[in-house]
Amino acid sequence: xxxxxxxxxxxxxxxxxxxxxxxxxxxxxxxxxxxxxxxxxxxxxxxxxxxxxxxxxxxxxxxxxxxxxxxxxxxxxxxxxxxxxxxxxxxxxxxxxxxxxxxxxxxxxxxxxxxxxxxxxxxxxxxxxxxxxxxxxxxxxxxxxxxxxxxxxxxxxxxxxxxxxxxxxxxxxxx
Amino acid sequence: xxxxxxxxxxxxxxxxxxxxxxxxxxxxxxxxxxxxxxxxxxxxxxxxxxxxxxxxxxxxxxxxxxxxxxxxxxxxxxxxxxxxxxxxxxxxxxxxxxxxxxxxxxxxxxxxxxxxxxxxxxxxxxxxxxxxxxxxxxxxxxxxxxxxxxxxxxxxxxxxxxxxxxxxxxxxxxxxxxxxxxxxxxxxxxxxxxxxxxxxxxxx
Numbered sequence: 301x302x303x304x305x306x307x308x309x310x311x312x313x314x315x316x317x318x319x320x321x322x323x324x325x326x327x328x329x330x331x332x333x334x335x336x337x338x339x340x341x342x343x344x345x346x347x348x349x350x351x352x353x354x355x356x357x358x359x360x361x362x363x364x365x366x367x368x369x370x371x372x373x374x375x376x377x378x379x380x381x382x383x384x385x386x387x388x389x390x391x392x393x394x395x396x397x398x399x400x401x402x403x404x405x406x407x408x409x410x411x412x413x414x415x416x417x418x419x420x421x422x423x424x425x426x427x428x429x430x431x432x433x434x435x436x437x438x439x440x441x442x443x444x445x446x447x448x449x450x451x452x453x454x455x456x457x458x459x460x461x462x463x464x465x466x467x468x469x470x471x472x473x474x475x
Numbered sequence: 476x477x478x479x480x481x482x483x484x485x486x487x488x489x490x491x492x493x494x495x496x497x498x499x500x501x502x503x504x505x506x507x508x509x510x511x512x513x514x515x516x517x518x519x520x521x522x523x524x525x526x527x528x529x530x531x532x533x534x535x536x537x538x539x540x541x542x543x544x545x546x547x548x549x550x551x552x553x554x555x556x557x558x559x560x561x562x563x564x565x566x567x568x569x570x571x572x573x574x575x576x577x578x579x580x581x582x583x584x585x586x587x588x589x590x591x592x593x594x595x596x597x598x599x600x601x602x603x604x605x606x607x608x609x610x611x612x613x614x615x616x617x618x619x620x621x622x623x624x625x626x627x628x629x630x631x632x633x634x635x636x637x638x639x640x641x642x643x644x645x646x647x648x649x650x651x652x653x654x655x656x657x658x659x660x661x662x663x664x665x666x667x668x669x670x671x672x673x674x675x676x677x678x679x
Contacts, residue, residue: 307653308652410626434546448658452659455675456668
């Protein structure tokens with residue numbers, strides 16, 4: 301395997317392209333996302349998205365914030381070659397909602413809000429609450445891993461250049 | 476920020492290697508060996524060690540208290556002394572003035588200034604208590620998965636270093652390349668394609 305520090309910097313783009321693809325999938329094909337989770341109800345863009353465009357050693361950053369914010373600026377940036385570097389998401393299954401941010405370069409999950417769990421009112425409650433929190437955390441990490449794994453298979457295939465990338469460009473231009 | 480917080484940040488790791496002997500017994504022994512010291516070393520400006528999830532300010536790993544089902548849950552604690560720069564500036568100015576008055580001189584050499592500054596820092600460090608920062612972690616031994624509840628660079632570096640020292644196991648941080656390589660289940664051919672991958676033309 302490559303040196304970790306080298307690999308981190310060399311493949312930052314992979315995570316950012318993943319988030320760009322994910323936004324495209326959220327906007328155009330929720331049904332496809334359902335294939336990765338039998339309990340899937342919806343995945344939506346939350347209240348923050350950061351895009352960046354690096355050209356000729358200069359980096360332009362576009363931040364879109366706010367509940368129900370218009371994402372037109374983001375789409376315009378995509379048509380100019382930007383990628384999503386950070387996205388806030390809301391993931392719903394039948395009974396639960398998770399909110400979290402994903403960073404493209406690290407794939408770190410931040411600002412994660414899990415579905416409500418029972419309170420710890422006595423030491424006896426602790427183990428149950430901890431296991432419930434772990435289950436809920438594992439669920440969202442597993443979902444992200446599944447999506448990223450699917451994206452990776454797609455990204456290293458010819459389908460990416462021949463079909464997916466042109467579809468993303470077309471989607472961004474048509475909105 | 477930890478597992479029971481209302482908002483959390485997670486850095487994901489893969490643990491490379493296996494422990495010898497009984498897993499829980501080995502982990503217990505190593506946690507005890509590398510636990511954060513209960514008595515603060517007044518001369519040191521930082522201390523790093525393991526602590527327990529349930530009682531982070533009084534580490535106790537007895538009775539498999541770090542075992543929750545198939546998971547091991549404990550925490551990294553970093554106690555660091557943080558001396559406000561303005562406090563250093565004040566005591567330095569007072570000490571310099573005192574030194575000049577005692578010697579009847581008007582100037583101090585560079586070495587004398589540095590010696591006073593070091594003495595001020597050490598004196599304040601001995602008097603100011605360290606601030607503890609606790610970062611929970613969840614380790615599922617069977618799947619070699621570890622979640623660390625912080626994305627701070629310094630905390631992650633401290634974790635990687637202490638984990639290796641304690642358990643003789645390496646942690647590989649899961650970021651886009653390592654996740655693709657170790658988690659995505661790529662074939663050899665796909666892995667080759669991954670290594671050669673360049674930015675998508677559509678994203679340029």
